[in-house]
Amino acid sequence: MSELDWQEVETIIDEVLDLPQDQHPAFIQKRCKNNKTLKIEVTQLLNSIFESEGWLDNPSTYKKEFYNELGNEIESITEENSLIGKKVGSYSIKSILGEGGMGTVYMAERDDKKFDHKVAIKIIRHGRATQSNIQRFKREQQILANLSHRGIAQLFDGGVTDDGFLYIIMEYVNGMPIDEYCRKYNTSIDDKIELFKQVLQAVRHAHENLVIHRDLKPGNILVDQSGNVKILDFGISKLHQEEDASLTQTGARLLTPKYAAPEQIKETNITTATDLYALGIIFYQLLAGAFPFNFEDISQHEIEHIILKKDPSSPSSSVDSITLKKKLRGDLDAIVLKAIRKEADQRYRVANDFLSDLENYRKGLPVTARQNSVQYRSKKFFQRHKQGLATVVGVILLIIGFASFYTWRIAKERDQARFEAERAEQVKNFMLQMFNTGNPDMKSYAGNNATVNDLLLAGFHRTERELNDQPKIYIEMLSAIGDALSNVDAFETAKEALTKALNRSITHYGEKSLQTANIHSHLSSYYHEVHKYNLAEKHIRKAIDIKIQLYGDNSPELAEPFAIYASNQFLQSQYQKAENLFLKSDSLKKRYHKTDNISYHVTLANLGETQLFLGEYGLAEKHFKKALSYFKNYYEHSHPEIARTKYRMGLLYHRTSKHKKAESYLLEALEEFIKLYGPNSSELSASYGLLARNYRVLSEWEQAEKYALKDIDLTKSIYGDSSVIYAKSVNNFAIIQKAQGNLQQAKNNYEKSLAIYRSKMDSTNPDLAIPMYNLGDVLMDLGKYSKAQKLLKQVITIDKLRLGEKHPEVGLDLNKLGSILMKAKKYAKSDSIFTKAKPIYENHFPQDHYRIGEFFMNYGLLKYHQQNFSISEKYFSKAVSIFKKNFNDNDLRIQKALSYIKNIKERHHKR
Known part of the structure; x- marks a missing residue:
């Protein structure tokens, strides 16, 4: 907050405290007028004063003490203002930089003329010179003396003025609060991260010296004109592991509500995680331009309840820009939300962990804030080595499916909980080993040289060699790897893996089991790829029949098989059957609220393509747009589903005679495909x-x-x-x-x-x-x-x-x-x-479709040859009107139609 704003807030607070409490809201509304920010600051500060625990526990005593202190401060205002122009050591005070709850900060210049040097001098107010405040002031001197870091304002000196004022002389920072700096210079997300890393480095230094700041907020974090961060105001800092009752005694709590951690509200143990919570709120504010919680026009009690109980929304959900949503969704959301978790032991415990996650984000490596799953770690690997790897994502998604299955089994069969958990961990570790540089099956692999086939074939051979005596894992691994191998056109090995998985599943689980049904689904997808549609249909029908026997004909388990069966019918040009099956799948997913996921929107895009081929262009466009919007928001980078849906949009607009629109989508799709697969891909x-x-x-x-x-x-x-x-x-x-x-x-x-x-x-x-x-x-x-x-x-x-x-x-x-x-x-x-x-x-x-123009042209020609010239001219004119909406005026179709019209008119004139 600027100096003028702070003075205005304090002036209004002074005035409102002279009034009966029931008149406070109306007075604040009148004084603040339309200044919403001013009203919020006044309201929050007033709530902080009167609704703190000391006020609630003993309001009469506390209020008396408060007014006594307030009176002392008012009496000392003239005296303190008179400090401007006075000397403190070798410095002459020039102006007030700001005022806080304990003292005033002045800008001073060295006056011995030896060299130019500006400093900030903090002087404790007479009215605030209580024993506890003097103790805190001395503590700040001690703390700053022990901290030496470029990101922390440096302490130069301290002592007592001739008039008896306690003071410390600090480095003068000519800068602005970090949030104001980012707004003013419209910094990018990447620049904000780099700036915030400076803050973390400075806080790390303080923590390493056993100092917890306890009141980190943008106003205490300045950025100078060179883009360097400086942290100020260690006035309420706590030496780690030191108990100090004076800092938590009954009375107004020394914190800023917007950035206060749950443990500060509850007045329990303060740790380094408390500072990291405040930094998480600040980071959220920088990224999203908003706070995770809305504290506007609510009481202190309600604020505290929100901090203690309400889960924050993600930063990406707080922004309107689609581009910014995509940038924040995923790693950055996870990093911020980890920093501001309610439980201190679930946050970053040290600043270095926070820093490491931001550095990993920058490098495209996994971050600890995200679940340490095969899916996530593999996704980061694919992003770093995207060429040739995108299609193998199916393996990882299937492994996650296995993990979901294990979770369900654990809930259903409590006696097997330990076994299932161990099995899930074993699958995860097995998959991670496929990416290990020491894997003998990938001799050339050194982190970036393995192809998709290398990884999958290595997994296939390892499964055969090492897991043959563990049927459950063997079946699941071969099924997943076989499905992925078919996606990368390694058809021979894919068929071998899937066939072995099916045979072992029938032996181990039975012919009518869920596991066997799922492998039939994978085999159906394989036979799609090799254009053996009859075999594909045979396997998917088996999968559907098994699941109907197991779960009934309205089970959510049928949604995916119906979608696969629909694709089978689509590939055989059975579009009406395909549409009916896609709609069945869609209905089941909606019924069981399974629509907020990738699988649903892939099915939706496939339904749209089917409707496109059925000539249901309006429905097709609706479904394409919905799917494309979801894909763009979901995926952080180029992805096959984005490219495919753009291609389909291009086909739709080509067929509906919107050729320039079609061109735009098709060129975008082509660019996406080249990014994903290179310039020589079948895609x-x-x-x-x-x-x-x-x-x-x-x-x-x-x-x-x-x-x-x-x-x-x-x-x-x-x-x-x-x-x-x-x-x-x-x-x-x-x-x-x-x-x-x-x-x-x-x-x-x-x-x-x-x-x-x-x-x-x-x-x-x-x-x-x-x-x-x-x-x-x-x-x-x-x-x-x-x-x-x-x-x-x-x-x-x-x-x-x-x-x-x-x-x-x-x-x-x-x-x-x-x-x-x-x-x-x-x-x-x-x-x-x-x-x-x-x-x-x-x-x-x-x-206005050009095809109707072609029809009118042909029908006009027929009538011309039948010498029905009036009808002929009518259809030629209609054709010209439509062609002109689609093509340039010199298009041959337009010229041909016009020549016939001219000929008809000449015939009529001769008559």
Whole structure:
């Protein structure tokens, strides 16, 4: 608080104490007017005076003593002010720096002209010269004399003035309170941490010299113009392990409520943890710009109750900025909350521990404030060595799942508590050993050289070698490692690990056990990865059947299997079935309040993607946005779920004709994928392909070709030139060739793509519809109408079967078939097909979607060929209006429509 503010507070306090107590609130409100900060300070100081234990225990005696002291101070004001201009030793007092509960601090300058030197001189007030205060004043002299640290204001001298005032001469600090400094210079979180580390270093020095400050607050921690911290005011400090009844005797307690620890409120033993509590409050204030507790307009009793009983919210929950939330969530939240725990023995016991955690945070190492779990320690390892490691997180999450299972077992089977606890610890230690530099299975590993496969294969072999005689741990480890190996494409070993885990689980737990069901789920995920969807479905159905038998058909245990089964159906293009299963999973998680977690939001994003393919664009967007917001807040760095959801948003906006918005999300997704997996990962293929299609629609041909060719090169190098994924890339490039008029080249590439598809799939596979549609499209442009018509009829049959007769994809198919029939001059059949397509377009696409423009263009052409020119012009005009909302004015589609309108008008004019 500034000098002027403090004087105003004391003036108001002086005035209010002259009034009856029932008039205090109204008077304070009148004097403070709209100054909320002033009102808070006055109210808190008044409460501290009148509601302290001495006041409550014996109000009449205490009040009399208080007014006597107050009167002495008022009588001495003139005398003390007269000290300005007087000499203390070699120094001349120039001005008042501040006033506290025991004395006044002056700025003084050396007046012997030998050199310029400013100091701070603290002089005890006459009215406060009680025996206990004199004792405290002398104590401060003693304490400061024993402390020599750059972060603590230095003691130069002390004694008694000629007028009988006790004084000490200290280092003058030309600075401002640490919180004001951070606000004024808008310091970053990292800069605040570095500043706070200076505070901890100074407090550590005091503690090492057996000194506890007991009143740490921003006003006692100044930052000078060079950014150096200085701690002031050791006036109520306590020498550690020294008993001093005078400092805790009945009377006004010497503390600042906002920063007071529970033990200070209860007046129990004060330790170094007391100072660290105050520092935790200050650190919270610096990071969040707020206090962990709201003490506004409440009594001292209520303040004390909050300090003793109420748990603080985390710093991240006290800020509005999403970026700042992400920065604080996790380590910094944990560090702050550990420092301000109610129980002193649960806080940091020494400043060095606090410092170590902040240093570990800076280096990306684990901090002691977080639970010392495999999940957490591994997460920090992955952040330091992110390249290639992100996908192995599944192992660690599964281990945490095991720990949760153990906890449940302990609660259910109390007789096995010790055994289960030991088993959980054994699993944890086993996993940590996988990261040990001495592991013989990872000879090249020295903390940063191991690949994901190195770590997982080492774990697999260690499990086989060391845990074969411990079936429970053996099953759990192989199941977790096998699941993770499939995530990093080590499919052969993944299958071996999961199969061994399943066989041992059936033998040990039984065929209808929870453990066996969970391994069936992992095997289902494995078979998804290798595109063996029938086997994937077989295993997930077994998992679901087992869990229904064990728990019933409304158990929360079914939520995850339903989600896995839904993904299986999605990958087979059974979108309606997938949506129903995702909704079942969603319903169970909501019913059992299991929605505030990553698993729920991953399922939500998958549901959104399913709804996107069903043409339910509004629902898809809603679920994507909710999932993406959660992922951004949850993960501290780039993460696959963030990248995937951004890609899905890009696909959504591409399909809803918001191409610039799509471009933005797709480029962000691509950047995230490259950060996570490097420039040659299979994860980039879909982003390259969709960017190419999006730029094609925007007629940005150079960009379209660039990304299409990147996609082809990538998929060929990873999967080979006979894979379906490579065929998709070739198909994508052919679309661009066709759009640029290179019809024969496009036809050749479509045929190449379709041949690969047919060699890998049976004739009923819905994925065949994509290359068949595109080949039919280019055959139409080449005048091969019969072949084109045959292909499009097959496509319509496939899409109706998998998507339903009213799906937007079926609308596109009908539009293309109508166009083929029109070019073949089968106008009546064409009109019939367009009539079927029209309501699908109108019901499923936004009114200004470019696809509706294409439909209007085609229907206008049909009416033109039928010489129904008035209707034709109407549809051409509609097409132009929509195209202009999506493309530049020189787009070929716009120019073509305008040329037909011009031709129609000329025909009409000639008539």
